[in-house]
Amino acid sequence: MRALGQIATLVRKDLLVEWRGRARLFSVLLFGAVTLLLFSFAVGPDSLALRAAAAGFLVLALLLSSTMGLSESFRVEQEQRALEGLLLLPVEPVALFYGKALANTVFLLLLAPILIPVALVLYAVELEAARILGLLGLWALAAAGLSAPGTLYAAMTSRLQSQDVLLPLLLFPLVVPVLMASVKSADLILTGDPMAQMRSWLVLLIGFDVIYWSLCGVLFPYAVQEAQ
Amino acid sequence: MTRDDARPLAVRTLGLGRRFGRHWALAHVDLAVEPGEILLLAGPNGSGKTTLLRLLAGLYRPSAGSLAIFGLDPAKERLACRRALTLVSHDSYLYDRLTAYETLAVWARLLGRPAGEDELVGLLAEVELAERRDLQVKGFSAGMRKRLTLLRTRLERPRLVLLDEPFSALDPGGRRMVEGWIERFRDEGIAVLMASHALERTTRIADRALLLERGQIAWQGAAAELPARMERSR
Numbered sequence: 001m002r003a004l005g006q007i008a009t010l011v012r013k014d015l016l017v018e019w020r021g022r023a024r025l026f027s028v029l030l031f032g033a034v035t036l037l038l039f040s041f042a043v044g045p046d047s048l049a050l051r052a053a054a055a056g057f058l059v060l061a062l063l064l065s066s067t068m069g070l071s072e073s074f075r076v077e078q079e080q081r082a083l084e085g086l087l088l089l090p091v092e093p094v095a096l097f098y099g100k101a102l103a104n105t106v107f108l109l110l111l112a113p114i115l116i117p118v119a120l121v122l123y124a125v126e127l128e129a130a131r132i133l134g135l136l137g138l139w140a141l142a143a144a145g146l147s148a149p150g151t152l153y154a155a156m157t158s159r160l161q162s163q164d165v166l167l168p169l170l171l172f173p174l175v176v177p178v179l180m181a182s183v184k185s186a187d188l189i190l191t192g193d194p195m196a197q198m199r200s201w202l203v204l205l206i207g208f209d210v211i212y213w214s215l216c217g218v219l220f221p222y223a224v225q226e227a228q
Numbered sequence: 229m230t231r232d233d234a235r236p237l238a239v240r241t242l243g244l245g246r247r248f249g250r251h252w253a254l255a256h257v258d259l260a261v262e263p264g265e266i267l268l269l270a271g272p273n274g275s276g277k278t279t280l281l282r283l284l285a286g287l288y289r290p291s292a293g294s295l296a297i298f299g300l301d302p303a304k305e306r307l308a309c310r311r312a313l314t315l316v317s318h319d320s321y322l323y324d325r326l327t328a329y330e331t332l333a334v335w336a337r338l339l340g341r342p343a344g345e346d347e348l349v350g351l352l353a354e355v356e357l358a359e360r361r362d363l364q365v366k367g368f369s370a371g372m373r374k375r376l377t378l379l380r381t382r383l384e385r386p387r388l389v390l391l392d393e394p395f396s397a398l399d400p401g402g403r404r405m406v407e408g409w410i411e412r413f414r415d416e417g418i419a420v421l422m423a424s425h426a427l428e429r430t431t432r433i434a435d436r437a438l439l440l441e442r443g444q445i446a447w448q449g450a451a452a453e454l455p456a457r458m459e460r461s462r
Contacts, residue, residue: 006337010338017323020326020364079323080323081319086338089310089335090311
């Protein structure tokens with residue numbers, strides 16, 4: 001129970017710090033929107049092709065935006081060695097991981113209300129409310145699948161000068177299953193699911209979410225230890 | 229009855245060493261600190277003072293030898309050691325975008341110590357920050373940050389306090405305040421290890437001093453004798 005209280009405190013602290021430095025949220029949002037715009041330029045004015053690629057582009061925009069947000073989240077921890085200050089308290093590193101990963105998931109969820117409508121408009125997709133809700137739910141699962149390994153790798157690379165390059169290099173190969181399941185599921189939401197395939201893709205996505213959140217929690221203490 | 233059964237030493241190290249690559253930053257350190265004792269760590273820059281404090285705080289693992297904090301092994305009993313000690317280092321451990329009050333509230337919650345608003349404001353008043361309780365830390369001077377960070381030693385209620393240059397960045401009033409705290413720690417049976425270059429002040433309050441040179445203990449004895457010893461070694 002005490003660990004849950006500590007996790008709640010850490011999430012609240014991270015969201016408060018994030019809210020006070022809103023510039024990061026806005027810059028990541030702008031980056032995501034510009035990415036969606038550039039993808040639409042790459043395809044051209046063919047509305048059929050745009051609709052067909054919409055799911056992939058939307059998930060890619062989330063993935064690219066997430067790396068920006070994740071690396072910044074640990075920069076704050078390194079500024080005054082605040083993370084070391086937390087590690088010196090009687091707090092299990094695993095609580096630090098879940099606090100940070102949950103805060104990062106919330107951060108990625110905040111991108112959805114802007115990026116989803118932008119994608120729907122740019123890619124000429126019309127959706128009823130129920131499907132938009134489905135897309136939001138899928139976004140939450142994808143955000144969770146990205147933020148757990150992203151938090152682990154952001155912690156591992158946070159002391160390196162080349163973090164901005166290393167983080168995507170390490171993260172992207174690891175999240176391929178999440179990427180595939182998210183793109184397939186999003187495509188089925190946007191274009192319809194006549195063969196009832198959605199369930200299997202969602203099971204895959206949830207399965208990887210569970211694996212990442214468990215495994216990364218176990219590995220995180222090693223990631224934040226000083227060179228031994 | 230053995231000594232450990234009666235009252236374990238605050239710090240016990242045997243042949244403690246720490247290596248970075250091929251360079252030994254600290255070697256062959258045998259140390260025993262009693263509860264309530266104030267030990268001054270002196271020595272030139274790079275002599276190993278900070279490395280020793282970080283080893284004791286569990287931030288580094290020893291490359292050689294062993295150490296115990298109140299009889300506990302920091303590698304095996306991490307949380308118990310964390311509860312027993314506080315380290316105030318060169319870094320402030322603060323978040324620029326939290327206020328002074330929020331910073332203390334976060335620390336208190338993570339410590340599992342439900343501290344009321346009155347208690348936290350009282351602590352801020354002790355370091356003359358009560359009137360700035362709702363200001364974000366980013367607007368604080370180095371001295372104000374130091375005062376806020378030093379409050380960890382009060383909030384955590386440790387049995388061992390590790391201080392790395394506790395007087396740096398502080399004005400005369402702040403230095404007197406820390407001096408008073410250290411003396412109060414001794415009265416309460418809290419052991420203090422402090423690394424400092426402010427010898428005039430620290431030799432007055434410390435019981436014992438340990439001089440480190442090139443990562444090894446060059447001398448140890450009564451704190452009052454340290455200035456004369458350092459004069460001889462020049």
